[in-house]
Amino acid sequence: MTAAPPAGSGTAESTGGTPRRKAVGVLLGVAVAALVADLVTKQLALSSLTGRGPVSLLGGAVYLTLTRNSGAAWSIGSDHTWVFPLITVAVIGWIAWMALRLRSLPWAVSLGLVLGGALGNLTDRVFRAPGHFVGHVVDMVSLFDPYGQVWPVFNLADSSLVCGVVLAVFLELTGRQRDGSRATAERSGDALPADQRERA
Structure with missing residues (x-):
């Protein structure tokens, strides 16, 4: 028989996870949805904003303004x-x-958003x-200014990428692993030096 790992060893704690095929299916589904939404919104922007000035929404909090960017944000690397x-x-x-x-649905969503956004701009x-x-x-989207002076003009692919990365950072910080397990911190008592544990 294989001995069970000691409690509080700091290893990953299995949560059963999601079947890999299902997780990959969710990843691909989210990626396709993000890609299609990005392509549709870009086509709508081209057909309705070409030759027009910025369109103000939400009292000027958001502007629709068509731009073509050869670089990254703020035209870096143009x-x-x-x-x-x-x-x-x-x-x-x-x-x-x-x-x-991959056996984690939250990670599947995160990676799907990143993949869909990357494919949209690619x-x-x-x-x-x-x-x-x-x-x-x-x-086509500018925040608080019609010409991207406050925040770079972006599209749905950019939003998908950012949301996917933010979700990935959150999952990392909360110990959620891509294989469906969850990292466990050492018990506070075990983490103390031996002499302090004896005094406690």
Whole structure:
């Protein structure tokens, strides 16, 4: 018989997890939903905002303004557009590697949001003008200013990426593992030095 690990050993505590096939299915479903939503909103922006000035919403808290961005936020790296598809391919590879041991639905949602957002902007880089792999990303949402002076103009793919990353950070901080287990902290008494435990 195999001895059970001592309590408070600081290892991962199994929670049963979700079958890997289901978790990967959720990841792909979320990614496809995020990608389709991004493509639809970009097409709507192109058809309704082209040739128009910024459209104010919510009393000026949000503006719809069509822009094409060759770089990242605040047009960072606009002279090296070809780099961004390579970064996206690396992100997709990382997510595929993570999926090999994925058995957590929250992690599936997080990775699906990141994947969908990455694919949304990659589609622009590959297929939009001015050419393959140097295409400009379609952005249309600006906060508190019509021209992105307060916050960079963004799109739904950017929002998906940010939400996925924030969720991943939260899951890491709360000890939720991608394989469906949960990290357990050492018991407070065991974490104390031996002499302090004896006095306690």
